[in-house]
Amino acid sequence: MTLDQVILFTVDLLALFSIYLIINLGLNLQQGVTGIPNFGLVLAVAGGAYITASLSTRLAIYLLNVHTNLDPIVNNVSVLQLVNPILRSSPSLSIGLLALFLVIGGASGALMGLVSSAPAVRLREDYLAITLLAFGEILNVVGTGYDPLIGGPPGTSLPDIFGWAGQYRFYWATLIMLLVAVMIFVYMERLVRTPFGRVLKAIRDNENTARSLGKDITRYRMSAILIGSILCGIAGALWALYSGAVTPSYDRFDYTFLPWLMILLGGMGSNIGTAVGTLVFVTLDELIDYFKYSFAPFLPFNVVWLNYLLLGLLTIIILIYRPEGIIREKWASVPAAPPPSPTGEAKPG
Amino acid sequence: MMALGVTLLYRTTKVANFAHASLVTSGAYVAYSVVVVLHPNPYVGAPLAFALVGGLGLLLFYGVLEPMRRRHSPTVMLMVATLAFDIVLFGVLNIIADDLASTYLVPSRNILMSASDFTFMGQPGIFFVAVGILSLCSVVLYILLSFTTLGIALRASMENSSLAQAIGVNVTLMLAISWFAAGGLAGVSGALLPMWTQVNPNTGTVLLASMFCASIVGGLDEIYGAVLGGFLLGFVDVVGTSVLASSIGAWIAFYEPAVPLVVLCATLILAPRGLAGFLARRRK
Amino acid sequence: MASLLSVEEVAASFGKLRALDGVTLSVEEESVTLLIGPNGSGKTTLVNVITGFQKPDGGHIYYGGKEITRWSPQRVYRAGIARTFQVPSLFSKLTTIQNLLVADKAHPGESFLKSHLRRLWVKHEKERVEKASKILQTLGLTEQSDKPASVLSGGQMKLTELGRALMSDAKLYLLDEPISGVNPTLALEIFARIVSLRKQFGVTFFIIEHRLDIALRYVDYVNVMASGKLVAAGTPTQIVSDPKVIEAYLAR
Numbered sequence: 001m002t003l004d005q006v007i008l009f010t011v012d013l014l015a016l017f018s019i020y021l022i023i024n025l026g027l028n029l030q031q032g033v034t035g036i037p038n039f040g041l042v043l044a045v046a047g048g049a050y051i052t053a054s055l056s057t058r059l060a061i062y063l064l065n066v067h068t069n070l071d072p073i074v075n076n077v078s079v080l081q082l083v084n085p086i087l088r089s090s091p092s093l094s095i096g097l098l099a100l101f102l103v104i105g106g107a108s109g110a111l112m113g114l115v116s117s118a119p120a121v122r123l124r125e126d127y128l129a130i131t132l133l134a135f136g137e138i139l140n141v142v143g144t145g146y147d148p149l150i151g152g153p154p155g156t157s158l159p160d161i162f163g164w165a166g167q168y169r170f171y172w173a174t175l176i177m178l179l180v181a182v183m184i185f186v187y188m189e190r191l192v193r194t195p196f197g198r199v200l201k202a203i204r205d206n207e208n209t210a211r212s213l214g215k216d217i218t219r220y221r222m223s224a225i226l227i228g229s230i231l232c233g234i235a236g237a238l239w240a241l242y243s244g245a246v247t248p249s250y251d252r253f254d255y256t257f258l259p260w261l262m263i264l265l266g267g268m269g270s271n272i273g274t275a276v277g278t279l280v281f282v283t284l285d286e287l288i289d290y291f292k293y294s295f296a297p298f299l300p301f302n303v304v305w306l307n308y309l310l311l312g313l314l315t316i317i318i319l320i321y322r323p324e325g326i327i328r329e330k331w332a333s334v335p336a337a338p339p340p341s342p343t344g345e346a347k348p349g
Numbered sequence: 350m351m352a353l354g355v356t357l358l359y360r361t362t363k364v365a366n367f368a369h370a371s372l373v374t375s376g377a378y379v380a381y382s383v384v385v386v387l388h389p390n391p392y393v394g395a396p397l398a399f400a401l402v403g404g405l406g407l408l409l410f411y412g413v414l415e416p417m418r419r420r421h422s423p424t425v426m427l428m429v430a431t432l433a434f435d436i437v438l439f440g441v442l443n444i445i446a447d448d449l450a451s452t453y454l455v456p457s458r459n460i461l462m463s464a465s466d467f468t469f470m471g472q473p474g475i476f477f478v479a480v481g482i483l484s485l486c487s488v489v490l491y492i493l494l495s496f497t498t499l500g501i502a503l504r505a506s507m508e509n510s511s512l513a514q515a516i517g518v519n520v521t522l523m524l525a526i527s528w529f530a531a532g533g534l535a536g537v538s539g540a541l542l543p544m545w546t547q548v549n550p551n552t553g554t555v556l557l558a559s560m561f562c563a564s565i566v567g568g569l570d571e572i573y574g575a576v577l578g579g580f581l582l583g584f585v586d587v588v589g590t591s592v593l594a595s596s597i598g599a600w601i602a603f604y605e606p607a608v609p610l611v612v613l614c615a616t617l618i619l620a621p622r623g624l625a626g627f628l629a630r631r632r633k
Numbered sequence: 634m635a636s637l638l639s640v641e642e643v644a645a646s647f648g649k650l651r652a653l654d655g656v657t658l659s660v661e662e663e664s665v666t667l668l669i670g671p672n673g674s675g676k677t678t679l680v681n682v683i684t685g686f687q688k689p690d691g692g693h694i695y696y697g698g699k700e701i702t703r704w705s706p707q708r709v710y711r712a713g714i715a716r717t718f719q720v721p722s723l724f725s726k727l728t729t730i731q732n733l734l735v736a737d738k739a740h741p742g743e744s745f746l747k748s749h750l751r752r753l754w755v756k757h758e759k760e761r762v763e764k765a766s767k768i769l770q771t772l773g774l775t776e777q778s779d780k781p782a783s784v785l786s787g788g789q790m791k792l793t794e795l796g797r798a799l800m801s802d803a804k805l806y807l808l809d810e811p812i813s814g815v816n817p818t819l820a821l822e823i824f825a826r827i828v829s830l831r832k833q834f835g836v837t838f839f840i841i842e843h844r845l846d847i848a849l850r851y852v853d854y855v856n857v858m859a860s861g862k863l864v865a866a867g868t869p870t871q872i873v874s875d876p877k878v879i880e881a882y883l884a885r
Binding site: 191194195197202204206208210212215216223 | 686722724725740
């Protein structure tokens with residue numbers, strides 16, 4: 001491979017990595033830290049993507065003072081032809097809009113989180129997992145059926161907020177996404193080390209005891225779901241903006257199953273584990289994608305299905321032989337260090 | 350009329366949940382059996398589907414779940430495992446579909462076999478066959494579970510596996526049987542499905558949510574709950590949609606897949622243990 | 634001295650089994666009171682009922698003058714009554730010291746919003762860590778302080794459970810067999826500590842225990858239960874020579 005190809009590959013990989021890292025951190029908080037089996041992540045991710053997409057063009061028109069009679073969704077291509085030049089000429093305006101869209105993405109995620117938390121209050125384990133899975137399906141139905149949202153099956157495009165970077169568009173976009181992902185990672189690490197994080201883990205380990213210690217279980221669980229969903233919403237919005245367009249095809253495989261696989265691989269409960277799992281996985285996945293066609297002559301079937309087979313089998317193997325993942329959860333210690341006992345500083349993990 | 354017809358659809362895709370972890374892969378089984386059925390007379394394929402897909406169920410159990418159970422994996426992990434199995438199966442099905450298409454030169458996606466159905470009293474044969482098979486299965490199950498030694502042993506291991514084991518019940522065998530049967534049922538549902546609607550390797554995934562809704566609405570605790578749930582769902586779906594469509598406008602038909610979910614929500618709020626649980630409580 | 638906790642004619646049953654059959658007793662403030670009785674006499678059930686884990690069929694429970702008969706466990710806990718369990722219920726993936734730190738009625742850092750500003754809770758956290766460390770030291774668990782609770786031995790788990798109760802700043806401690814599985818030297822030390830805590834902070838202990846050889850040395854009063862009823866109450870010397878008590882134990 002040439003240097004150019006390697007760079008392209010890496011950039012591609014990092015973009016994907018950033019998005020998934022955000023989603024997975026959200027899932028980790030819910031499942032790894034608090035013990036809530038959210039099999040309906042796709043709801044929050046798609047929610048972030050679709051709602052942001054839906055509002056993005058409309059807001060762009062409004063804020064940039066573009067006058068048009070065209071419908072922002074149905075005629076999105078034409079409308080965007082008016083909007084994009086403005087964005088391309090002004091990086092600060094674009095970044096500003098980006099921030100706005102991310103907030104919208106997060107808010108949409110929160111909304112979806114609220115929806116998801118309703119059953120989470122009453123149900124546990126299997127029941128909850130199944131229900132959340134079912135919930136996850138609903139958004140695609142709405143997206144496909146309700147045209148004003150994102151234009152039905154063909155979907156819609158979003159304003160080109162990375163356009164100002166010209167030919168370096170993808171590099172800058174990836175950089176920004178990576179930045180957002182890192183910021184979120186740092187935030188999550190700090191969150192987990194607070195007394196709040198401690199209570200979440202306690203709830204995961206033994207809910208009844210936590211309750212008898214006076215903790216409001218419902219509130220904590222809801223918080224975990226909300227935060228996780230906000231993260232997913234942001235990721236969804238980011239991906240939509242990066243891709244430039246959205247179709248109602250955000251499916252369970254990509255956004256629920258894969259995140260589970262990734263946090264399993266890396267080790268549930270620890271954020272670093274999540275990051276490692278995400279990195280390893282995304283790298284593997286990209287490698288499979290890039291090289292599968294060279295395997296084609298050796299395989300008796302169409303390589304397109306290779307991903308499914310390999311990933312499914314990989315998950316099963318991990319579950320049987322090493323369910324803790326690559327990095328076991330290290331007990332994040334308490335920050336303060338009083339004289340008599342070596343309470344320890346915050347360990348990585 | 351239509352209502353009854355679609356009720357059928359939901360009934361044939363019901364999932365009888367008697368194993369502990371949920372069978373996420375039934376959908377894949379469904380499509381699988383469809384492919385098997387492709388050749389001879391459509392109905393003939395059903396028993397074959399039962400056996401083969403039941404076998405898949407066993408594969409899932411022995412290959413994946415048993416090793417995990419022995420390591421005391423939490424329930425959630427088992428569910429993820431079934432999800433993974435589902436993914437693999439999806440890949441395999443697609444491969445088979447491709448293979449069928451190229452080898453036999455038949456379309457292997459969007460299969461619809463209603464054309465080769467027989468009619469009886471003006472209704473497509475599927476109507477009666479599905480109802481018939483459903484009734485047969487329900488009755489057999491009921492008798493099996495209530496009156497035979499095997500059935501009692503099965504129920505014992507479901508309720509309290511360590512106790513059952515202490516009495517000498519081979520719990521592992523019981524579970525294996527459950528999985529086989531569940532797989533078999535899924536297979537039959539799948540075999541019948543293309544009589545009614547188009548089927549793809551993807552169909553299972555799409556219908557999965559409805560299946561779970563039917564189960565939960567009916568109540569996961571009792572077997573007959575699944576039947577009730579399927580009925581109710583099918584009914585509400587068709588009747589509800591057509592009623593709404595005529596009063597509000599045809600566009601609402603697009604939301605048809607959301608109907609099971611709405612019913613699910615309502616059920617969770619009003620009767621968290623499903624219809625069966627609701628009825629059981631009334632009886633007390 | 635005033636009675637801090639009083640139980641009047643409390644009855645409770647599991648289906649047809651009457652676990653508590655009209656139990657009446659009271660616990661003096663700032664005392665160390667023992668509850669003994671053969672297995673199955675209803676001791677743990679009584680504690681469960683007092684702390685809200687089980688609802689009684691009848692009777693009343695008063696704490697500090699207020700009726701707390703059907704309060705939920707959280708409410709009872711917040712009112713200042715802490716309990717330990719016969720089977721330790723720790724948080725297995727948290728460290729020993731973290732297990733103690735979670736037992737906090739009002740830690741500002743535990744609220745999601747406030748947890749963002751370290752300034753708001755850092756001081757409180759430091760105090761709690763200090764307290765927890767001291768308690769762990771008394772219980773001989775300092776070396777296990779940063780290890781996950783899942784690696785502790787049975788006896789160590791009981792001690793941690795006790796430590797957690799002690800963190801709670803409660804006024805009344807209901808301890809369910811706190812030294813079972815603990816070696817005699819440490820057990821004596823623990824009881825000694827309990828007594829000195831009572832003096833230092835003016836708290837009250839109500840303890841279920843079987844190891845009379847150790848317990849009787851430190852307690853002020855003893856209550857004896859059998860078959861869901863209270864059969865005797867008094868000072869240790871009185872109880873030891875009470876024929877009803879001997880009968881209750883032998884009859885089982």
